[in-house]
Each structure stands twice: as C-alpha cells, then as structure tokens.
Amino acid sequence: MTDTALLDLGRTRVRGPGPGPVPPGRGGLLSGLVRTARPRQWIKNVLVVAAPAAAGELFSRHALLRTALVFVLFTACSAAVYLINDARDADADRAHPVKCRRPVAAGQVPVPVAYAVGGALAVLAPAAAALLGSPVTAALLTAYLGMQLAYCVSLKHVLVVDLAVVATGFLMRAMIGGLALGIPLSRWFLITAGFGALFMVAAKRYSEAVQMAGKAGATRALLSEYTTGYLRFVWQLAAGVAVLGYCLWALEGGPPESGLLPWRQLSVVAFILAVLRYAVFADRGTAGEPEDVVLHDRALALIGLVWLAMYGLAVAGW
Template sequence: MAERTVLLDPTPTAPVPVRTLTGLARGLLRTTRPRQWVKNLLVVAAPAAAGQLFSRHAVIQLALVFVLFTACAAAVYLINDARDAEADRAHPVKRHRPVATGQVPVPLAYAAGGVLAVLAPTAAALLSSPVTAALLTAYLGMQLAYCVSLKHVLVVDLAVVTTGFLMRAMIGGLALGIPLSRWFLITTGFGALFMVAAKRYSEAVQLAGNAGATRALLTEYTTGYLRFVWQLAAGVAVLGYCLWALEEGGVPSAGVLPWRQLSMVAFILAVLRYAVFADRGAAGEPEDVVLRDRALALIGLVWLAMYGLAVVNW
C-alpha cells in the first residue's frame, strides 16, 4: 500500500477576521481614539479665560466646535491608520489597532476619514463661522501633511503636534469672536510643547535599544535633547502664565482675594508635578497622567477653582 505524503504549509497565514456590521462600527469607533477626545476639551480654554462660558449661545457654539474638532481628529486617525496599516502590524502595540488587524478594511478607513474631513469644515461654515471652518481646514491640512511626511522631519514633528493643541485652544475663542491674549497663546503653546516633548522623551526612554518597536524618527532624537526641549517649554509656559496673571490681575477689582495671582501657585505646582512623570519617562500617555494621578488632579481642581473665582470677580 503506497504511502500518502501530506504537504503542510510551513508559514500558515493568519485567519481573516469575520466582519460584521457591529464589528465594523466598533472598529471604526476604536480607530477614532475615544480616549483622545478629552484633548478637544481645550476648545473651552479661551472662552473660560475670558469668562464667557455661561451664555446659551456660548454653550451651543462650544458644543458644536467640540464635535467638529473631534470629527476632524477622527478623520486624521482613520487616514493615518489606513496609511500605516502594514507598518503597524510589525509594532508590538499598534498591531492591535482595528485597521492593522483587518477588523476595519483599509479602503473603509480611508473612505470614513475622507467623509469626516469634508463634512466637518462644511458644517462649521454653515453652523458656526468662516473663521472656524478655515481653522478646521488648516488643522486637517497640517495633520494630513504630518501623516504623509512631516512626522519624519526632526523638530518639525514637534512643532506640528504642538500647533494642533494650540489650534484646539484657539478655536473656541474664534468661534465666539473673543480676542486672544498674547499671554494666553504663549502659555498654551509652550504648555503644549512641554507635554509633547515629555511624551517623546518618555517614548525614547522606554523604547531605548528597541528601534524597531517605535517610530523611526524617535531614534534620531537624543534623550538629552528631548529633556532640554520639555524643560525649556515648561519654563516659558510658567513665565508666560505668571506674566499673564500679573497683567490681568493688576486691574483693581472687588474680589475678596487676588485669585488670579494666587492661581500662579497652583499652575506652577501642576507643572512641577507633571515634570516628575516626565523625568521618570512615564509621560508617554499624557491623558493617563492627568486623569490617574490624584495629586495632579487635585492641583488642577484647585487651579480651576482659583481661576474661576478670578473670572467671576468673587
């Protein structure tokens, strides 16, 4: 009786995931990074600083701007993950992203991102203002350029990510026609650079010697340079805030205490507390640091209370 030889494929392919409508919806939602949406709360920064948060018009406009900015950011995430699907499959963490795993097909991610990228600025032009629509369009253009090429350019990548945060902080004021203080822009811009550089520094520390597991550009930065950047940015942000608080607070008021000047203490403590995690190389996920550290959360609440009292002139 002749023997039968069974040939086995030595490199079996990964099973193609079974796609359902519910699974696709969940995958698309995960790709838009819901945990990152907290960053878009920065849209209330300028109106809050100006004490113009509590009118019905302001609430409606800020809610709209939050949704539209979140849609723009989601569009960028979808297109970025579609573009980087192959590279993400070789990454120890990013390989679990829905597009990389095949839960969301690459063409669908591109299509969903494109639809959001068109709808968000259009809705802003119709429901908010041309300035808001222009800023959202600029944000999309800058972020898509970042996905394609700018994330591979030293220093420029830090500037682009920082500018994205600054745009979030500006758009609420622009939507409501609020003049933006130069000190507000300086403090917000360098505060964002502080967190961005601290994030890059933490990634560099945690992934040292494992270049294949992170973005290629990160290997071109030295930890010493990134430390210099976040320390410089932290210093400028603190200085800018102090000058802002002293300038605005120098106007005589009927307040019980000089809350705006006192808020400098809480702001400085918050920066120093965050710097602890940056120095340890544990600030790779800024939202986790802010939301999970109780001391930092408490300092933040104290700062909010002080600044709120200053705004209402209590």
C-alpha cells in the first residue's frame, strides 16, 4: 500500500449501534505502534539504493553505511505518516469491518500517543539528517513529509493530483540515496523512475476500480470519480514513457569500451519483458500491491533477477 493511500470512507463519527463492537486491542502499546508503522511496507524504502546502484557506487563502505542510514530515516518518515494518518482516521476506521482492527481504531494505541509518536518521528528524522551533515537529504525528507501529510488532509481527494503525489513518493525514494551521496542524477533515471512509479500506481488504482465495480462505499471515494478507461490510459501511457526513458539511458552509453557483451543495451530486453509481464496483471485488474505482484509471480521475479544481473554487469563494466 502506498504511503497514506488508504481506503477513504470519510470521517463521519459513528453514532448508534454502528457496525458492531470494536475488537479489543492485541498485544501492548509498543506492538501496536509497530503494527501501525506498517513493517510490510518498509520494503518499498529499498528504492533508496537505486541511484547509488545505477552509478556503480553502492558497494564502498561509506556508501553502504550512508545508504543504510537513509533507509532508516526514510522508514521513520513513512512510519510517522502512517501514525498520524491512522490517528486522524480513527473514528472512520472504527466504522469499517476490516480497519476497525487497526491498533489506533481498536484502542490498543491511544490517538494522542499515535499523534505524539508520529510527530516526534517527523521532527527527528529530518533533524538527524541535517545533524549528520546532509542538508539536502533533510530537505527532501521534509518535503516528503509535507507532501504526504497534505495528501492525508486534502490531496487524496483531488483527481489526478492524488496519482501524482503517490508516484512522487516513490520517485523521492529513488532520488534520496543519490542525493545523500552527492551522485548526479541522470535525467533518464528520473524519467524512468518517475513514470515507472506512475505506471504501478495507476495499475493499482485500475485494479481497485475493476474489483470494486458495483460495490458503492467499499473503496476510496475518489476512485468512483475515475473511469476504468481513464486509469487504463494512464498506466499504458506511463509504461510507454518509462520504457522509452530506459531505452534512451541504455543507448546513450554507446558501445562498451570493455566487457564481453553490451549488457547495458541487452538489459533493455529484460526491462521491457518485465513491464509487459506486469501489464498482464494490470490488464486483468489484479495488480494490487507492487511487491505482492512481483513476489508471487515466478516468471516476473525471474525476469527481474535477469534484468538485475544484466544491469549489474553493465555498471561493473564486465
């Protein structure tokens, strides 16, 4: 699930008997805070290695330590957004048959505690980046927090802008590792990462629209304002631009000066196959969480590994 891209049922306070009793909290306060921080979503923050890996500067000791620190700080920021969002949506979540089990809605984590911990993480993560000598990283983390909190409050109700905000969150993850290490970011890298993120976000929304067709109130309110045809157009357009950007990056390098094969150019084949394979699930309306799609489809995972190997060989100059 993308950061704060939660099912929007409004924030009307439940009156009367409601949908049933809120289930009791499970575990202690610390356990509830961890669950609210969505550990399953932390895998998305691995994107912070994208820029250093693309530049071939990931495996020095300095780069590894710096990248690991950036991963921790970005994870803290995303956790802050989840905590604040769940505190804000606690009343609405209690009226939902599934979300009522979330720690804040279920009472395991008091709303003031969720706000306090989320606010503390939101302040400490950028401050730690600044103190460690990376003002650019601190600025990007602050921008990410501001954008995601604005999404929680209002932007998730604005057509098209909601797609752009979620995709930009992924792009920021891909950028921040390079910025922290002072690595110049290629324009083709930014285009590929940005439109690749938009492709997955729009495919996910399209899948939600297909699966929830005819189920009024079962999904985010804004989704009903999109047509499936429009969302299909967005993910197809984004996929095309991402492929074009990657091809231009691969061809920009020209013929290799060394190495057994032109791995940079050959990796285009694997990249396009991966996009086409992912598009199968998007077209069927089953492209939910990107990590679930990749991890549960062996063919796509294999294509991804082949692409990763080719990409690594290209960066290493073999």
